[in-house]
Amino acid sequence: xxxxxxxxxxxxxxxxxxxxxxxxxxxxxxxxxxxxxxxxxxxxxxxxxxxxxxxxxxxxxxxxxxxxxxxxxxxxxxxxxxxxxxxxxxxxxxxxxxxxxxxxxxxxxxxxxxxxxxxxxxxxxxxxxxxxxxxxxxxxxxxxxxxxxxxxxxxxxxxxxxxxxxxxxxxxxxxxxxxxxxxxxxxxxxxxxxxxxxxx
Amino acid sequence: xxxxxxxxxxxxxxxxxxxxxxxxxxxxxxxxxxxxxxxxxxxxxxxxxxxxxxxxxxxxxxxxxxxxxxxxxxxxxxxxxxxxxxxxxxxxxxxxxxxxxxxxxxxxxxxxxxxxxxxxxxxxxxxxxxxxxxxxxxxxxxxxxxxxxxxxxxxxxxxxxxxxxxxxxxxxxxxxxxxxxxxxxxxxxxxxxxxxxxxx
Amino acid sequence: xxxxxxxxxxxxxxxxxxxxxxxxxxxxxxxxxxxxxxxxxxxxxxxxxxxxxxxxxxxxxxxxxxxxxxxxxxxxxxxxxxxxxxxxxxxxxxxxxxxxxxxxxxxxxxxxxxxxxxxxxxxxxxxxxxxxxxxxxxxxxxxxxxxxxxxxxxxxxxxxxxxxxxxxxxxxxxxxxxxxxxxxxxxxxxxxxxxxxxxx
Numbered sequence: 001x002x003x004x005x006x007x008x009x010x011x012x013x014x015x016x017x018x019x020x021x022x023x024x025x026x027x028x029x030x031x032x033x034x035x036x037x038x039x040x041x042x043x044x045x046x047x048x049x050x051x052x053x054x055x056x057x058x059x060x061x062x063x064x065x066x067x068x069x070x071x072x073x074x075x076x077x078x079x080x081x082x083x084x085x086x087x088x089x090x091x092x093x094x095x096x097x098x099x100x101x102x103x104x105x106x107x108x109x110x111x112x113x114x115x116x117x118x119x120x121x122x123x124x125x126x127x128x129x130x131x132x133x134x135x136x137x138x139x140x141x142x143x144x145x146x147x148x149x150x151x152x153x154x155x156x157x158x159x160x161x162x163x164x165x166x167x168x169x170x171x172x173x174x175x176x177x178x179x180x181x182x183x184x185x186x187x188x189x190x191x192x193x194x195x196x197x198x199x200x
Numbered sequence: 201x202x203x204x205x206x207x208x209x210x211x212x213x214x215x216x217x218x219x220x221x222x223x224x225x226x227x228x229x230x231x232x233x234x235x236x237x238x239x240x241x242x243x244x245x246x247x248x249x250x251x252x253x254x255x256x257x258x259x260x261x262x263x264x265x266x267x268x269x270x271x272x273x274x275x276x277x278x279x280x281x282x283x284x285x286x287x288x289x290x291x292x293x294x295x296x297x298x299x300x301x302x303x304x305x306x307x308x309x310x311x312x313x314x315x316x317x318x319x320x321x322x323x324x325x326x327x328x329x330x331x332x333x334x335x336x337x338x339x340x341x342x343x344x345x346x347x348x349x350x351x352x353x354x355x356x357x358x359x360x361x362x363x364x365x366x367x368x369x370x371x372x373x374x375x376x377x378x379x380x381x382x383x384x385x386x387x388x389x390x391x392x393x394x395x396x397x398x399x400x
Numbered sequence: 401x402x403x404x405x406x407x408x409x410x411x412x413x414x415x416x417x418x419x420x421x422x423x424x425x426x427x428x429x430x431x432x433x434x435x436x437x438x439x440x441x442x443x444x445x446x447x448x449x450x451x452x453x454x455x456x457x458x459x460x461x462x463x464x465x466x467x468x469x470x471x472x473x474x475x476x477x478x479x480x481x482x483x484x485x486x487x488x489x490x491x492x493x494x495x496x497x498x499x500x501x502x503x504x505x506x507x508x509x510x511x512x513x514x515x516x517x518x519x520x521x522x523x524x525x526x527x528x529x530x531x532x533x534x535x536x537x538x539x540x541x542x543x544x545x546x547x548x549x550x551x552x553x554x555x556x557x558x559x560x561x562x563x564x565x566x567x568x569x570x571x572x573x574x575x576x577x578x579x580x581x582x583x584x585x586x587x588x589x590x591x592x593x594x595x596x597x598x599x600x
Contacts, residue, residue, distance in 0.1 A: 004226060006219070012581040013213060013413060016452045019406070019437035023460035026404060026433065030461065033226065034435075035234075037219035043582070052216045059330070060223035061230065130459070181212040182243070204426060206419070213413060233426065235434075237419035252416045259530070260423035261430065381412040382443070 002032035003089070003141040004061055008053055009069045009129060010041040017127070021069075021134040024120065028138035035060070044072035046097050047161055051177035051186065054100040057088055067137040068092035069129035080113035080132050081158065084146050091137045093128070096161035110158070111150030118149050165189045202232035203289070203341040204261055208253055209269045209329060210241040217327070221269075221334040224320065228338035235260070244272035246297050247361055251377035251386065254300040257288055267337040268292035269329035280313035280332055281358065284346050291337045293328070296361035310358070311350030318349050365389045402432035403489070403541040404461055408453055409469045409529060410441040417527070421469075421534040424520065428538035435460070444472035446497050447561055451577035451586065454500040457488055467537040468492035469529035480513035480532055481558065484546050491537045493528070496561035510558070511550030518549050565589045 005025060011017040018039050025034055037056055041049045049070040057066060071078075071093045079094040085105040090098050091113075101107070113132060116123070118139055123131040136149055146152075165174040165188045174189035205225060211217040218239050225234055237256055241249045249270040257266060271278075271293045279294040285305040290298050291313075301307070313332060316323070318339055323331040336349055365374040365388050374389035405425060411417040418439050425434055437456055441449045449470040457466060471478075471493045479494040485505040490498050491513075501507070513532060516523070518539055523531040536549055546552075565574040565588050574589035 001230075006223070008216075014438075014440040015578070015580045016408075016438045016456045017581075019435065020456050020459045022435050023406070023437075023456065023464075026435065027459070027461045030401075035219065035222050035226065037223075038214075038216045040214040056216045056220050056223065059220045059227070061227045064223075178215070180215045181217075201430075206423070208416075235419065235422050235426065237423075238414075238416045240414040256416045256420050256423065259420045259427070261427045264423075378415070380415045381417075 002029050003143070004033040004035060004064045005029075005137050005141050006035045006037050006057075006060055006064050006066050007039070007069075008037045008041060008049060008066065009039045010043045010045070010049065011039050011069070011129070013039060017129065021067075021129050024130055024134040025138040025141075028135055029141045032138065032141040037066075041070050044070065046070055046072070046095055047175065047177050047188070049097045050100055050161055053090075053097070054104075060088070062087045063089070065089040065091065065137050065140045067133055068097050069133050070097055071095070071128060074128055075125045078159075079153075080128065080136075080150075081153070082111050082113055082136060082140065082146050082150060083107060083155070084109040089137075089140050089146075091133055091140065094159050096159045098158070099161040102155060102158065102160065107155045109146045110153055110155040111146045112153050113150040115148075115150055118144075163188050165193070167193060202229050203343070204233040204235060204264045205229075205337050205341050206235045206237050206257075206260055206264050206266050207239070207269075208237045208241060208249060208266065209239045210243045210245070210249065211239050211269070211329070213239060217329065221267075221329050224330055224334040225338040225341075228335055229341045232338065232341040235264075237266075241270050244270065246270055246272070246295055247375065247377050247388070249297045250300055250361060253290075253297070254304075260288070262287045263289070265289040265291065265337050265340045267333055268297050269333050270297055271295070271328060274328050275325045278359075279353075280328065280336075280350075281353070282311050282313055282336060282340065282346050282350060283307060283355070284309040289340050289346075291333055291340065294359050296359045298358070299361040302355060302358065302360065307355045309346045310353055310355040311346045312353050313350040315348075315350055318344075363388050365393070367393060402429050403543070404433040404435060404464045405429075405537050405541050406435045406437050406457075406460055406464050406466050407439070407469075408437045408441060408449060408466065409439045410443045410445070410449070411439050411469070411529070413439060417529065421467075421529050424530055424534040425538045425541075428535055429541045432538065432541040437466075441470050444470065446470055446472070446495055447575065447577050447588070449497045450500055450561055453490075453497070454504075460488070462487045463489070465489040465491065465537050465540045467533055468497050469533050470497055471495070471528060474528055475525045478559075479553075480528065480536075480550075481553070482511050482513055482536060482540065482546050482550060483507060483555070484509040489537075489540050489546075491533055491540065494559050496559045498558070499561040502555060502558065502560065507555045509546045510553055510555040511546045512553050513550040515548075515550055518544075563588050565593070567593060 574587040
């Protein structure tokens with residue numbers, strides 16, 4: 001049985017880009033379950049993408065493969081990476097979108113995706129979701145080992161999102177990670193800072 | 201073979217909420233077909249949700265499980281219910297969204313979903329779609345009997361939507377149930393009222 | 401194993417229309433993979449639909465069935481057609497949306513879909529996606545031969561989109577086929593016209 005693949009992108013729903021990625025996956029991994037987490041991540045907003053995956057991944061089956069294509073650095077030198085934890089797999093650009101994994105999970109394996117045998121034959125400058133990330137996720141769904149798909153790297157070298165929240169005696173500063181459809185605003189301010197505030 | 205699950209919500213597509221519900225379903229019922237009917241129901245609009253399901257359910261396979269999460273009363277005392285008819289299953293809050301079933305179908309079984317063994321371990325105040333309704337739909341897709349998932353109730357006790365249409369000699373009043381993408385407005389005025397009108 | 405079905409429509413995501421088509425497909429073909437290519441084609445914009453399918457179809461598995469419902473002529477005399485090429489199947493109204501196939505592929509079979517045994521029992525005036533095209537695609541996914549589903553026609557008789565691009569010494573004229581979510585505008589001007597221009 002193939003591992004499920006869970007998609008998160010900032011591609012929206014007005015183009016054929018998400019559909020094409022599913023075609024690429026399906027061509028390599030004919031039976032993997034393909035599930036959409038969210039394709040309306042704010043364009044290029046890594047903190048927003050990170051929030052969406054962090055609050056969702058534990059609700060998915062063990063060994064799901066999370067494919068995250070929020071990639072403001074596409075075409076630049078940023079690395080493509082894959083991470084294996086105790087219970088899941090994650091594939092994304094190395095831009096901080098998976099910071100929460102490094103904080104919450106034991107890392108079993110971490111690789112730089114640099115073996116072009118597992119990419120599509122032609123790799124464009126602008127659509128690595130189709131040409132690199134989708135094929136890699138499909139191969140992981142087929143139980144290919146991470147060390148076959150890339151070169152092991154030290155996960156300490158991965159880019160991390162900085163938490164912007166800080167506080168003085170009177171003021172707490174933070175950023176909004178998610179502004180949802182129901183009007184809720186979710187910030188990066190730790191909940192216990194607010195509880196302490198309440199007790200004063 | 202697992203029964204298909206058909207989703208209708210007012211969650212939109214900009215968050216990870218629908219995706220998380222699919223993860224919850226997939227974790228319990230690994231092979232059920234999960235189909236989206238509509239996630240752009242007007243927020244909290246029970247008549248709109250009801251219209252969307254009423255006009256669709258007969259096009260789906262027998263024994264499909266319709267999961268309907270339009271829930272303006274989440275966090276209040278409204279009941280969670282499941283209904284079995286001759287050919288389908290329906291899971292929703294008891295808020296009138298399934299009124300048409302009571303009118304159109306023979307009810308084989310109707311239960312209040314009050315057995316927390318079948319919910320997620322932690323039930324939030326605001327996301328019963330994830331914590332209660334999705335797991336229940338997944339268990340029904342696995343052919344768990346309704347009387348195992350809840351306490352039988354008399355379907356006469358269910359909340360029904362009132363049809364607001366009424367008429368005098370010269371005027372017909374109704375409400376719009378659906379305003380579609382192509383500009384069509386569908387009302388709750390019975391078609392035969394208009395036909396009679398035409399004949400005058 | 402059933403053939404995958406890939407959907408392209410201009411139905412948007414605010415109604416239950418796409419969901420109903422999936423129900424119809426699933427009722428006939430219980431195991432076919434159903435993949436969304438794009439449901440936000442500009443309403444009635446055949447060139448836009450054509451662009452979306454032309455740039456995508458080679459990324460999908462062999463023998464995928466592309467179901468394309470962009471149908472400004474629904475209710476008029478336009479034909480419904482199905483085409484088989486070396487590697488894929490296409491089902492659509494005969495309105496030019498598949499012109500690129502005639503240019504790029506060998507046509508193995510081409511039929512007019514006029515056998516109502518394979519439609520839903522009641523065919524509406526306005527929703528042929530549900531009543532004609534979805535059931536036909538489902539039957540093709542089950543490996544029904546095209547000549548059983550319709551009457552063979554000469555593919556030379558199919559309607560073709562005219563390419564509107566033209567040029568004089570100083571000016572190139574073209575139309576935008578796709579305006580994407582990232583702000584890219586893609587025209588119907590052949591790339592080599594621009595390269596020639598560059599060399600001047």
